[in-house]
Amino acid sequence: MRKTLGLIAIVLGAGTAGAQMDPSFAPCSICHTVAPNQNRIGPTLNKIVGRPKASVPGFAYSPAMKAQKGVWSEAELDAFIANPKAKVPGTRMVYAGMTDPAKRARLIAWLKSIK
Known part of the structure; x- marks a missing residue:
């Protein structure tokens, strides 16, 4: 169990970000990390939160995402x-979406807390 939890923390970059992963991030973690300067499939x-869209250096965004304006x-x-x-x-994001508004709110609050 400890090895599994340690591996999850390493894979997600949770230790790097200084925050324990919120369970609502689990489906996102397949393609994304919260570690700074570490891209994956996403x-x-x-x-x-507050970052300009399609602005992560070194990531190959789709033309549709590159066309997005704002933050x-x-x-x-x-x-x-x-x-x-x-x-x-x-x-190009293949995730179908998170239908539960409470889970989305919790996920966004958690992402906002990452420093």
Whole structure:
């Protein structure tokens, strides 16, 4: 059990970010990390709240995501996490969406807490 928890912390970068992973991040962690400067299939989500869209250095964003303007506000993140393909048609993100508003709110609050 300890090895499993340690591996999860390393894979997610939770120790690096200084915050324990919220369970609502589990589906995101397949493609994303919260560790700074560490991209995976998806870009790092470290300091995403308030960050300009499609702005992580070294990540190859889809043309649809590159065309997005503005910053990732809590409201923008909520809409994207709820239904990525509806919010950004043409996104390469394969996640179907998180339908539970309470889980999305908890996830966004947790992401916002990552320093």
